[in-house]
Amino acid sequence: MTLLAHLLLLFSIISATSAVPLKTLHQLFLKADADANANATQSYYPSLPPSLDPWYRAPTTHDWTQTDPGQVLKIRHAPLLNLTVRNALRAYQLLYRSTDSAYNPSWDVTTLFIPRWQARCWSTAASTRWCAHALLSYQLPYDTCNVDASPSFGLQLVGEPYGEVADALGLGWFVAVPDYEGPLASYAAGVQAGHATLDGVRAVLQVAGYFGLRMDVAKVALWGYSGGALASEWAAELAGQYAPKLRIAGVALGGLTPNVTSVTEYLNGREGAGLIPQGLMGIATQHPDAYRWIVSRLRPRLRGLFLSVRRMTAAQAIATFQYQDIYGYFVGGYQDLHTRVMQMMYNVDGYMGYHGVPRMPVFIYNAINDELSDIRDVDELVDRFCGVGANILYHRNTVGTHTQELVNGRQRAFAWLRSVLDGSYDEVYSSMGCTIQNVTYNIAPWVGWG
Numbered sequence: 001m002t003l004l005a006h007l008l009l010l011f012s013i014i015s016a017t018s019a020v021p022l023k024t025l026h027q028l029f030l031k032a033d034a035d036a037n038a039n040a041t042q043s044y045y046p047s048l049p050p051s052l053d054p055w056y057r058a059p060t061t062h063d064w065t066q067t068d069p070g071q072v073l074k075i076r077h078a079p080l081l082n083l084t085v086r087n088a089l090r091a092y093q094l095l096y097r098s099t100d101s102a103y104n105p106s107w108d109v110t111t112l113f114i115p116r117w118q119a120r121c122w123s124t125a126a127s128t129r130w131c132a133h134a135l136l137s138y139q140l141p142y143d144t145c146n147v148d149a150s151p152s153f154g155l156q157l158v159g160e161p162y163g164e165v166a167d168a169l170g171l172g173w174f175v176a177v178p179d180y181e182g183p184l185a186s187y188a189a190g191v192q193a194g195h196a197t198l199d200g201v202r203a204v205l206q207v208a209g210y211f212g213l214r215m216d217v218a219k220v221a222l223w224g225y226s227g228g229a230l231a232s233e234w235a236a237e238l239a240g241q242y243a244p245k246l247r248i249a250g251v252a253l254g255g256l257t258p259n260v261t262s263v264t265e266y267l268n269g270r271e272g273a274g275l276i277p278q279g280l281m282g283i284a285t286q287h288p289d290a291y292r293w294i295v296s297r298l299r300p301r302l303r304g305l306f307l308s309v310r311r312m313t314a315a316q317a318i319a320t321f322q323y324q325d326i327y328g329y330f331v332g333g334y335q336d337l338h339t340r341v342m343q344m345m346y347n348v349d350g351y352m353g354y355h356g357v358p359r360m361p362v363f364i365y366n367a368i369n370d371e372l373s374d375i376r377d378v379d380e381l382v383d384r385f386c387g388v389g390a391n392i393l394y395h396r397n398t399v400g401t402h403t404q405e406l407v408n409g410r411q412r413a414f415a416w417l418r419s420v421l422d423g424s425y426d427e428v429y430s431s432m433g434c435t436i437q438n439v440t441y442n443i444a445p446w447v448g449w450g
């Protein structure tokens with residue numbers, strides 16, 4: 001299909017729902033077209049954080065809530081991102097319709113990176129041979145209830161923390177990085193994160209053909225570590241009911257946190273204790289009764305400090321609250337976090353394994369000595385899924401901490417993702433049932449938090 005045909009197809013999808021100001025989209029896609037626009041950078045100033053940037057709002061002039069989840073509502077060129085992220089030819093931001101934890105219409109933003117290799121596809125009109133055939137949705141762990149620390153903004157200021165987007169682009173994949181916590185920065189809210197991840201993929205697939213992704217053969221995979229694994233796991237288990245037509249070839253999950261209350265107990269008083277206030281203020285944005293309860297139960301003298309996490313990154317919160325007893329911030333201590341209103345919130349958004357079963361192959365890699373989440377919770381989750389026919393490769397690493405396993409597991413995750421994306425999975429891995437292995441990979445230097 002020619003670029004023009006892609007363009008027309010895209011416009012027909014969009015005009016059918018009339019969700020998007022056609023003129024704006026038309027202008028944007030003209031900008032996107034074949035290096036034509038030397039003025040592209042003028043269309044986009046990254047100086048405003050999401051909380052202040054009017055682009056991060058739902059459209060006001062169209063009834064976007066009536067559109068289907070995954071519908072692209074806005075798109076813009078993000079010209080600085082190819083400077084901060086290696087191997088990117090271009091980057092775009094898409095704002096799309098999604099669904100929050102209460103199943104109300106919501107919206108999220110994802111950043112789509114086009115790999116450098118794709119230049120050959122664009123210049124070789126006669127052959128699709130050089131065009132990408134894989135999309136990786138990469139969920140970055142941002143672990144904060146501060147919307148201004150969302151990846152779409154942070155990536156252009158400081159680049160990416162682990163170089164994994166660049167490596168994936170280096171393999172010729174399209175890479176999308178969703179702000180899966182959404183407009184309220186609902187850190188640790190599983191349903192919100194899963195929906196945002198799935199709809200981010202649907203949104204990207206709506207436009208990716210225009211950028212030359214081989215839609216006839218393209219495969220999609222999800223990958224995330226820690227907070228990113230949270231979003232990816234929820235996407236994997238929600239996909240069957242929320243996005244039944246979306247085909248996902250595989251999901252790689254590292255450093256899982258299956259049980260939010262167990263993680264809280266594990267982290268309290270430890271180095272990572274600052275993730276507790278982040279998680280409580282994040283998950284509660286999806287549960288207004290619990291949010292009001294939490295704020296009302298904070299000891300008055302400590303309330304300001306606790307609530308200041310809303311302006312912190314994960315690293316800042318960890319530095320501020322490390323080794324503290326977070327229960328001590330509450331009038332009623334531990335009990336205040338286990339009342340009925342709190343438990344109802346955890347039941348909806350905090351426990352993996354109760355909303356569905358992944359129907360795609362899954363790779364899980366976890367350090368046995370993970371200090372953020374009890375490995376037994378991961379064992380239990382794997383057992384639960386395996387009992388109902390899931391296809392999982394589960395690596396339990398005998399060495400390393402939570403942070404080290406991110407590095408120790410990276411090459412195994414890449415190898416696994418390559419196989420699901422290039423179609424060789426069945427030849428390399430067992431495509432039936434579960435394979436659980438104790439492994440020993442020790443390549444990571446010690447790295448601290450954040």
Ligand SMILES: *[C@@H]1O[C@H](CO)[C@@H](O)[C@H](O)[C@H]1NC(C)=O
Pocket residue numbers: 037038039
């Ligand atoms: C850039 O924008 C200016 C004014 O908006 C216009 O006059 C000029 O033709 C544009 N240049 C290109 C190469 O599009």
Ligand SMILES: *[C@@H]1O[C@H](CO)[C@@H](O)[C@H](O)[C@H]1NC(C)=O
Pocket residue numbers: 040079082083088089090
């Ligand atoms: C980034 O993209 C812009 C606009 O497409 C382009 O002019 C620029 O050369 C690119 N930079 C790099 C480093 O590729």
Ligand SMILES: *[C@@H]1O[C@H](CO)[C@@H](O)[C@H](O)[C@H]1NC(C)=O
Pocket residue numbers: 259260261262265351
């Ligand atoms: C989560 O962890 C808590 C604390 O360890 C435990 O009491 C609870 O049963 C767990 N919930 C689920 C759903 O596994």
Ligand SMILES: *[C@@H]1O[C@H](CO)[C@@H](O)[C@H](O)[C@H]1NC(C)=O
Pocket residue numbers: 436437438
């Ligand atoms: C892994 O090691 C644990 C003990 O650390 C043992 O209980 C378990 O059976 C082992 N699992 C496999 C699949 O070898």
